Amino acid sequence: MNAVLDLDPPTRLAIAYARSDIRSAFALLLQIDxxxxxxxxxxxxxxxxxxxxxxxxxxxxxxxxxxPKGEPLLQALNETGGRIPLSALEALASAWEHLLGHEQFSQEAIDTHSELRAEAIFKTYATWMGSMDDMHPIGRSWAFETLRMGFPERFADCTMPSAPLPKARALRPLSILTMSVRTGSGLRLILHALTGV
Structure with a gap:
C-alpha cells in the first residue's frame, strides 16, 4: 500500500518484521493511527x-x-477480511478523540490516550501472535513518546515509566517500535531488529 510510505522509516522497519500473514493488517493499524x-x-x-x-x-x-468508497484505508480494511477487531479500531479512535480540544495535554489525558493506543495496536498484535505477554507497558511507553515527539508544544511536565522490551522474536515489531523512540541511532535500531539486543 502506498500509504505505508507516509510512515516514518522505523515504523516501516517494524512492519517489515511482522509475520507475512498479518503484515498488511499491522501496517493498516499504524496507517490509521x-x-x-x-x-x-x-x-x-x-x-x-x-x-x-x-x-x-x-x-x-x-x-x-x-x-464509503474512495477512501484507501477503508478499502484496505475491507481487504483484511475482519482481521482487525472492531474493538481495536474503536480504541484507536477513542485514543485520539480524547485529546481533541486540549491546547495542553494533561497527564490524565496522555495516560488515557497511551493506554488506548497500547490496547489498539500492541495488544492486538500480541493477540495475533498468540502471546500471553502483557504488551500494555511498552505500548503505553511508545504511545507516550510518539505523542511527545509529534506534539511537543502541547506537552506539559508529563512522565511515563519505561518498560522492558519483549525478547520473543514474534514480538520483534513491537520492540522495534518501542526502541525507535528510545534511541536516535539508526544503526542501534537496525542492530536491535537483527538481534533483539
Missing amino acids: NRFADILRNSREPMIAQIKMAWWREAFASAAETR
Whole structure:
C-alpha cells in the first residue's frame, strides 16, 4: 500500500518484521493511527475534528459493502477480511478523540490516550501472535513518546515509566517500535531488529 510510505522509516522497519500473514493488517493499524494523528494536528476547530472522527467510527462499524468508497484505508480494511477487531479500531479512535480540544495535554489525558493506543495496536498484535505477554507497558511507553515527539508544544511536565522490551522474536515489531523512540541511532535500531539486543 502506498500509504505505508507516509510512515516514518522505523515504523516501516517494524512492519517489515511482522509475520507475512498479518503484515498488511499491522501496517493498516499504524496507517490509521497516523491518519488520526493528522486529524488532531491539522484541526483548527475541535468540532470539525470530532465530526471527522465520528465519520471514521461509523465507517468502522458498517458492513464492508456499505462503507464509503474512495477512501484507501477503508478499502484496505475491507481487504483484511475482519482481521482487525472492531474493538481495536474503536480504541484507536477513542485514543485520539480524547485529546481533541486540549491546547495542553494533561497527564490524565496522555495516560488515557497511551493506554488506548497500547490496547489498539500492541495488544492486538500480541493477540495475533498468540502471546500471553502483557504488551500494555511498552505500548503505553511508545504511545507516550510518539505523542511527545509529534506534539511537543502541547506537552506539559508529563512522565511515563519505561518498560522492558519483549525478547520473543514474534514480538520483534513491537520492540522495534518501542526502541525507535528510545534511541536516535539508526544503526542501534537496525542492530536491535537483527538481534533483539
